[in-house]
Amino acid sequence: MGKLTIDHLRERVRGEVVTPQDGAYEEARKVHNAMIDRRPAVVVRCVNAGDVMAAVGFARENDLDLAVRGGAHSVPGFGTCDEGVVADLSGMRGVRVDPVRRTARAEGGATWGDFNAATHAFGLATTGGIISTTGVGGLTLGGGIGYLARGLGLSCDNLVSADVVTADGELLLVDEEQHPDLFWALRGGGGNFGAVTSFEFGLAPVRDVYGGPMLFELKDAGAVLRAFRELIADAPEQLGAFPAFQIAPPLPFIPQDRHGEPFILVVACWAGPVDEGEAALRPFHEIAPVVAEHVGPMPYPALNSAFDALVPPGLQHYWKANFVTELTDEAIEAHLRYGPRVPVVNSTVHIYPINGACHRVAPDATAFAYRDASFATVIAGMWPDAADNEANTAWVRDYYAATAPHSQEGGYVNFMADDDQDRIRVNYKGNYDRLVEVKRRYDPGNLFHLNQNIAP
Known part of the structure; x- marks a missing residue:
């Protein structure tokens, strides 16, 4: 398969590595939209950021398509691919609430149902979607429209920081101070810039x-x-x-x-x-x-x-x-x-x-x-x-x-x-050229291209 074999990948990953030869494959390749029927070469069921880093590295080193799957709700089926690598984050659904700071950090595979269950115990919330099975990651990276948006802003407006695995396999903590250009791009720019393994949000009193x-x-x-x-x-x-x-x-x-x-x-x-x-x-x-x-x-x-x-x-x-x-x-x-x-x-x-x-x-x-x-x-x-x-x-x-x-x-x-x-440029209006510059900086080879793609 290239420089790295499936055996190498299994040695590096804590979670399950599923190939077409495995009994779990048919279930592992499914996504929410049944119109999408694709057969990836391997599905990595990630359980931590290290697994995501390994999946990204495996795709890069073997020149394979890479799909990052959070809640799997992507209507175009961007959470899967043919003959490539799926980094499945659905095993990473933890949410940790800090009621004093009024923040919550959600892992990259968490759904809004997971998030709300954790924050509601403290009488806190942030803008989520309309369906609770939607992934926190996909919704936020695209902007994040929901019931609370008129009062609290979009999901991305409430993002405080994020952990991101970039195309070179590095894990970055990004916020207003660290990698502010990448932090800017994540808030609405979609999955173009890396695999986000956790999102930290500001919360408001909503019970x-x-x-x-x-x-x-x-x-x-x-x-x-x-x-x-x-x-x-x-x-x-x-x-x-x-x-x-x-x-x-x-x-x-x-x-x-x-x-x-x-x-x-x-x-x-x-x-x-x-x-x-x-x-x-x-x-x-x-x-x-x-x-x-x-x-x-x-x-x-x-x-x-x-x-x-x-x-x-x-x-x-x-x-x-x-x-x-x-x-x-x-x-x-x-x-x-x-x-x-x-x-x-x-x-x-x-x-x-x-x-x-x-x-x-x-x-x-x-x-x-x-x-x-x-x-x-x-x-x-x-x-x-x-x-x-x-x-x-x-x-x-x-x-x-x-x-x-x-x-x-x-x-x-x-x-x-x-x-x-063909609508990508108009979907980002005046921000498109700046997004291209950030893309060139963090993903010049367009490894993260299975999305509404901003080409570098």
Whole structure:
């Protein structure tokens, strides 16, 4: 296989080294998106930073593709490859909380469910995603949009430091003082610059929230979107909320005769004083009659995991996305044409607000450049049957084509598909050239290229 053999690799690694000859191989090569079916030469199930260093070195020395897998949720399947090396960090899920400093350090394979479980015990949290099985690493490296973003900023805005294995196999501690250029690039630049083995975040006091989903009739969708646009523009920053098109799942709070029908939802998260939550959400109830809701006080981790069952491993995935400065009437009309056609219960469209605290960070302060965007839209096509791939992929593409003229040119890298590589420059806007310089410094050979790639 080259300069280093699999036997050499096994000698250097504490975790399991899995090859196609091993019984664990079929399970080890799986990723979240069942549309991705690749056969790596070796999967290194890392249990510490030394294992990651060994996997990176093995790929480099043998001139093999290298995929770094955290939560494995990458829609384009960047957590795997054909005939290359997978550094699987899913065995590295520890989270250590320092309640005095209000920080938490999460290992590179931790999920937001792992993170929230650890921090909630201390009444603390930081901005995570919408699904708790999402990896901390992938979400943060791309920016990190979630329920708490309007009040706390993006996940990457709360990053304090990181441990990074670079292309030369060195482990670096990076922060504002040490390797500040790399620290800047990690905050939104994706997995282009190294394998991050741990992330340290600042935390804020968030224990219980008031929120949940509210379902409205499709005939009221225009009113809901227009009212949401106005409400969220200057709402208190403790309010995180987003509209969504969604087929009603068979849940007890939804009338049984409405299961399987499409609705427009507002999913809200009030992170201020819980006793103020009902009043904070009242404006949404005044837009139109609510068909069904599951709203009330709950632990923040409960809301962050509320939709996990809709996105189990093994679905087919195809997504598209754009940033939006203003949710114009024309954009709303495009959503009203395509949103109600959401094909299955797993598929959805979310319009996340990224104003508030997100706007108080300068566009060049981190790699995440779209600080003027008010919304991040994702058309998340997810379905169980591969026989529906052509039709459902067409729905995503047609929806995207209808909304793109009313959006900014770039989109959130975490929502990009595998056919979006030509959008890299616009996705980073004014930060792209600086990112190229950092890439040249830390990965001139582009070892870390299985991502939305910034070529050196």
